[in-house]
Amino acid sequence: MAEKTSAKKAVQTFGRKKTAVAVAYTTEGKGMIRVNGQPLELVEPEILRTKVQEPLLLPGKQRFAGIDVRVRVRGGGYTAQIYSIRQPIATAVVAWNHEYVGEATKKEIEDFVVGYDRSLLV
Numbered sequence: 001m002a003e004k005t006s007a008k009k010a011v012q013t014f015g016r017k018k019t020a021v022a023v024a025y026t027t028e029g030k031g032m033i034r035v036n037g038q039p040l041e042l043v044e045p046e047i048l049r050t051k052v053q054e055p056l057l058l059p060g061k062q063r064f065a066g067i068d069v070r071v072r073v074r075g076g077g078y079t080a081q082i083y084s085i086r087q088p089i090a091t092a093v094v095a096w097n098h099e100y101v102g103e104a105t106k107k108e109i110e111d112f113v114v115g116y117d118r119s120l121l122v
């Protein structure tokens with residue numbers, strides 16, 4: 001008897017800054033965001049931690065309640081890594097809403113993020 005296997009909902013996005021490259025893999029979940037296996041709250045350097053959290057705070061944390069984001073970052077220095085992490089997180093929430101929620105929600109989030117900082121999505 002053949003078993004039905006449902007495709008796992010997932011979106012993969014990436015961001016670059018200089019030589020740092022970050023790849024975010026987004027799946028359904030509980031709202032956890034991890035960078036290189038560590039929670040987002042432990043990202044170093046502490047001074048730049050708020051820069052990483054900007055893409056979460058702009059559309060609101062409720063947009064991230066049902067998704068998990070795993071980010072892997074390599075190359076570059078500390079600052080370039082922080083800025084490269086921001087891009088795939090912001091792009092992930094836009095892509096997730098485009099794929100699995102709806103076009104109107106995606107457009108609303110995209111306009112808000114671009115109005116704040118265009119480099120998050122471009």
